[in-house]
Amino acid sequence: xxxxxxxxxxASPGTVNVLAALLEARTGQRIAxxxxxxxxxxxxPIVAERSLGSIDELVRQVLEGTxxxxxxxxxxxxxxxxxxxxxxxxxxxxAVEAIATLDVRTPRVWCxxxxxxxxxxxxxxxxxxxxxxxxDIVATDVSSAAIARxxxxxxxxxxxxxxxxxxxxxxxxxxxxxxxxxxxDLVQRVTWRRHNLVADPAPGRPFDAVFCRNxxxxxxxxxxxxxxxxxxDCLRPGGLLLLGAGETVIGQSDRFAPSKxxxxxxxxxxxxxxxxxxxx
Ligand SMILES: C[S@@+](CC[C@H](N)C(=O)[O-])C[C@H]1O[C@@H](n2cnc3c(N)ncnc32)[C@H](O)[C@@H]1O
Numbered sequence: 001x002x003x004x005x006x007x008x009x010x011a012s013p014g015t016v017n018v019l020a021a022l023l024e025a026r027t028g029q030r031i032a033x034x035x036x037x038x039x040x041x042x043x044x045p046i047v048a049e050r051s052l053g054s055i056d057e058l059v060r061q062v063l064e065g066t067x068x069x070x071x072x073x074x075x076x077x078x079x080x081x082x083x084x085x086x087x088x089x090x091x092x093x094x095a096v097e098a099i100a101t102l103d104v105r106t107p108r109v110w111c112x113x114x115x116x117x118x119x120x121x122x123x124x125x126x127x128x129x130x131x132x133x134x135x136d137i138v139a140t141d142v143s144s145a146a147i148a149r150x151x152x153x154x155x156x157x158x159x160x161x162x163x164x165x166x167x168x169x170x171x172x173x174x175x176x177x178x179x180x181x182x183x184x185d186l187v188q189r190v191t192w193r194r195h196n197l198v199a200d201p202a203p204g205r206p207f208d209a210v211f212c213r214n215x216x217x218x219x220x221x222x223x224x225x226x227x228x229x230x231x232x233d234c235l236r237p238g239g240l241l242l243l244g245a246g247e248t249v250i251g252q253s254d255r256f257a258p259s260k261x262x263x264x265x266x267x268x269x270x271x272x273x274x275x276x277x278x279x280x
Contacts, residue, residue, distance in 0.1 A: 009039040011055040018059050019043075019078065026075045027142050028198035028223040042077040046070075076145045080218070083115040085164035086122045087213070088245050091264055095242045096126045098262035099209050100133055102238065107135045107208040110234070112197055113215030114139035117150025117190070118159070121182060123211070124189040125168050138203050140195035151192045153182030197227045206236035214244035221252065228253035232268055241266040 009016055019039055020031045031039070043055050052058050062071050086092055099107050111120040120139035127135045141147050160169060160180040173180040195203050197215065210231045216224045231241060232255040241256055242265050243249070249256040249266050256266040 009036045009055070011039055011043075011059070015056045015059045018063070019055075019074070022062070022071060023075055023078045024220075026071075027079065027196065028219045028227075029079065030218050030220060031078070032218060038080070039078065043074065046073060046077060072144075076143045079143055079146075081115040081143065081146055082214070083118045084159070084162035085118045086126075087119065087163060089163065091213075091242060091245065092119075092122055092126060094262065094264060095209065095211070095240070096123065096130070098240055098259075098265055099135070100130055101261075102208055102240075104208055105133065107133065108204070108206070109135050109137045110203065110207045110210045110231075111137060111139040111190075112195070112210060112212040112231070114141050114150060114192075115143075115146050116155075116159075117146075117153070117187075117192070118155075118163070119211065119213065120150075120190045121153070121172075121186060122163075124186055125172060128189075135189075137190045138193065138207075139190045140193045140197075140203055142194065142196045144194050147192050147194050150190075151187065153184075153187040154179050155182070156180075197230065198223050202230050202234035205234035207234050207239060208236060209240040209242070210235060211242045213242060214247070216243065216247050216252075224252045228255060232256065235268060237268070239268065 011019070016036055016039060023029050023031060039055065043058060047055055047058050050058065052061075058074070061067060062074065099109065109123065111123065114120050117139065120137050123135070123137055127133055139150065141150075154176070155173075157178055157180070160173065169180070172183055172186045174183070193203055198219070212227070212231060216227060219227065228249060232253070235241065240259065240262060241249070255268055257269050259265040259267045261267075
């Protein structure tokens, strides 16, 4: 159970604690004490949709268990799915460069916690500019709604303007009303799957690189270590890990170390990179 958190939400403290426990049990994500305001923003649309009076009433319905899909919908809404095209662009381009030097024609890349798809689509666009490399990109997220959005490849004007260079926008997207829709060629360069990092085995192996950016931040430390274990188990020797700008393996896992070859990336430690050890 998560520690009790003080509410800065319209919901009662008891409701906030039920919601925090539900989110943590399903995804490992914790609601930081200074972010409980997000509960209101996330859940008020569901309260309105169901013509309820308050978030407390919504949570009572969850506890009554009359609508199993409601708990899923609430967890989805509570997840922080903040993302953008070419988020931290230097890191994306640097990672693509690093993967290219691995000298594998079809590098296998896992993009874990891909939200509505901007990150793996950015990768696919960046790789498309490099002749001779056709990556096999698997993008996953615990949120089925996020994966459905990513598969649809439909983005608002606001989303398309965040980080996507105009040259790439014109090459890969078409305007449809107020939205922009990715070409099926681009969307199909990625395999989309629902996957829970804290509960499911890796979606295949071996991978040459794993992107797990801005996902570990709100996980409990023991779960961070478990997720890093899952990633280490599915990376091939010499494979690379990219975390978010505010995240690190230091103090979380001794299976990875900062890469000496590629700035900002992690590699498995020498013992881990031993193929005999990997074959266990
Ligand atoms: C802040 S977004 C980051 C998106 C993208 N990686 C980026 O950096 O722009 C975090 C994503 O991780 C997903 N997530 C959270 N917990 C997860 C879990 N246990 N398993 C898989 N995905 C998870 C959320 O649904 C959300 O889409």
